[in-house]
Amino acid sequence: FHLAPGGDAALALPVADELAALGAPAEEIRLGSFVRLVNGGRYEDALALAARHDVAAMAARAGGDAACDAGLALAVLDLAVGDPAEVPGRLQGLALEPARRDALLLEAFIRLVNAARYEEALAYIQAHDVAGLSARVGGEAARNTGLARLVLDLAVGDPAEVPARLEGLEIDPARRDALLLEAFIRLVNASRYEEAQAYMQAHDVAGLIAMVEEGTGADGATAMAVLELTVGDPAEVPKRLALADVGQARRDELLLGAFTGLVNNARYDEADGIAEAHALLNRLDGQNGQAAEDARWAAMMLDLQQGRTDMAVTRILALENGGGDRALLAGFYVDGFIRLMNDGRYDAARAMDGLERRLPLCREALHQDALAALVRLDAQPGGKIERVVPRLNALAAAGAPEERVTELALAVLSVLGNQGESEAARQVLKLVEPLLSKARAPLGVAMRDALFTAGVLHMQEKAEWPRGAAVFARLRDALVKEYPPEEGEPAPLFWPALRGEVVMLQKLKRGEEAIGLLQAYLPAYRDAPEDLRMQVEGR
Known part of the structure; x- marks a missing residue:
């Protein structure tokens, strides 16, 4: 009565328990109850029955149609609330129609993907010929399989395969756009930049960003900006970020990266332009992270190259105070001094503290350039002319070519003479007189x-x-x-x-x-x- 149409299969279980207590057969009732519970979608009750009784063992003992029905019910239960990876094993030996078997095997694959069990899903494809199953089953199941394989490609497979998988697949256009954009994002995130560049040209990524939801669009714009930074044109980063509402922190990070990239590529005017347009340097001092740190160095180097030497020196000192590489910064500091000298800004050059203690940290050529500049500085009005000859000797000791030392000494001799510094000039004359005689x-x-x-x-x-x-x-x-x-x-x-x-x-x-x-x-x-x-x- 309880197992008949319209009955409650769960109520048959106490009857089976009473029969078992009397030594009468009860497994047929339990199997029938299990099958009807599953077919009725009462999965929790079916799980409870399976927890008390070994349904697979009972089915094996029963054999025949009862065993087939129970095995099929176990497979359906695994698909619904159990482990879809168990489905192929459940179906082994069951006398099922091929179409029904194929549909269940295909559904198990889809459920593995939906549960984010991607490695098992990849293995399942090879073990059970998912492509063949999909072709045989067709219809909605085939469409869902196609979507599952798309998701799998995006998660652990090859995102470059996504466009091909979408061909001929009937899905909502918005969903299609989102999947195409997600594939591009995954290519960039996997550092497959050349493929991402080709993909961007083939699939109008900018157009996709305009069509998808805000979050995915922001991720797409970010990926385009990252691509420009790594293998494209850093100057294009602001345009890419303008395609979507990228978060302020990430936007700043990418803009700073673009600024640094332009400086590193000696595109100084463009770097100045992007910094001014986005007020990047105004808030740079308070920013954390590697992009900000790189940009602080880039800003210093840009100031040096653009002739803003005073600002560059200020940035160098700030970088030193912030724990920057002192040996590297010493070279930039000395370079700033030399630039001031070359610009004839002797008072500003003279005001730079700690120059000489930084010289040992510099590479040889820069060290020599700085010593030569110090000679010229001390020979200028207001300089310490008594240091000219010792500095010339220091320049020679630092390994400067004799011709360079001589040329500088000759020039300084004339400078001192023109200033009326006869005594200092005579000291220099002693160094070069043998050369003058020849x-x-x-x-x-x-x-x-x-x-x-x-x-x-x-x-x-x-x-x-x-x-x-x-x-x-x-x-x-x-x-x-x-x-x-x-x-x-x-x-x-x-x-x-x-x-x-x-x-x-x-x-x-x-x-x-x-x-x-x-x-x-x-x-x-x-x-x-x-x-x-x-x-x-x-x-």
Whole structure:
């Protein structure tokens, strides 16, 4: 009665228990009750019965149709509330129609995917030919299988397969767009950037972002921005982020990454543009995370490259205070000093504290450049001229090429001489005098100016007048060789050098030689100074 149509199969179980207590057969009633409970969707009651009695064992003992019905019910129960991975085992040996068997096997695969049991689902595909099952079953089950395989590709498979799986699959357009976009996102997240770039072109990812729900759209815009940062164009990041409402923190992180990428690619004007457009640097100091830290370094390097040296130095000090790599920052600090010197901003360069203690941390070439700049700084008005010679010696000791040290010494000699710093100039002259004595045409600018300065210095001491005359003569002779009289154009410093030589000769009571020089050269070159003409004319 309880197992008949319209009855309550659960009420048959106490009757079966009473029969069993009397030693009468009860398993047929229990199996029938189990099958009817499952068929009626009363899965919790069916599970309770299976927990008390081994349904599979009872079915095996019963055999025949009862065993088949019970096995089928066990498979349905596994699909509904149990373990879908058990379904193939349940169906083994059951006399089922192939179509029914295929449908149950296919449903088990779908349930594994829906339960996020992806590794088991992947193994199931190979073990049970899911593609063949889907082709044979068709209809709604095949469509659901296609969706399950899409989900599986997105989760642990190959997201690049998603477009092909969607072909011919009848699903809601919004769902299709979301799956296509999700596949792109997964490609980017898996660092499959070249495939993601091709995918973006093939499937109008920007258009998909506009069609899907806000959250997925934001993830898509973020993925597009990440793709631009890694293998695309960092300048495109703001456009990608504008496609959806990406969260402020993530937006800032990606914009900072774009800024840093532009700086690293030496696209300094574009980096300035993106920083200004998004006010990135205004709030940079208070931001945490690697993107902000990288951007702080990039901002410092950008300021150096764009000539904002004062701001760059401020950022360097802030990075040092924040625990940045002191050796690396020392190099940037010294580079800032050299840039100030090259810009002629000597007071600002002089105000940079701690320069010399940073020099040992710098690479050799930068160390030498800084020492050379320090020589030039001390030779400027207001500098500590007594340090010029020691710094030149330090530059040589630091491994600078002899030619560089010599060239700098020659230049500094002229600077000090022009400033009237005769004593300091004489100290430098001692270093370069052996070289001056060997000077021959053609002269470089530094050698030419240094020879003239040396002549002026010798002119100031009576005991050195003969040397002064010789230096001016050497300079005059070299300049004549460089600019022969037949060309008519005198070399720079020719007339001052000739004047110096004439003065020295006159002081040495060698006036006839002086007049002879004037008579030889005044007609030879244009624009002879009037004071020299007057000496020849006796005025």
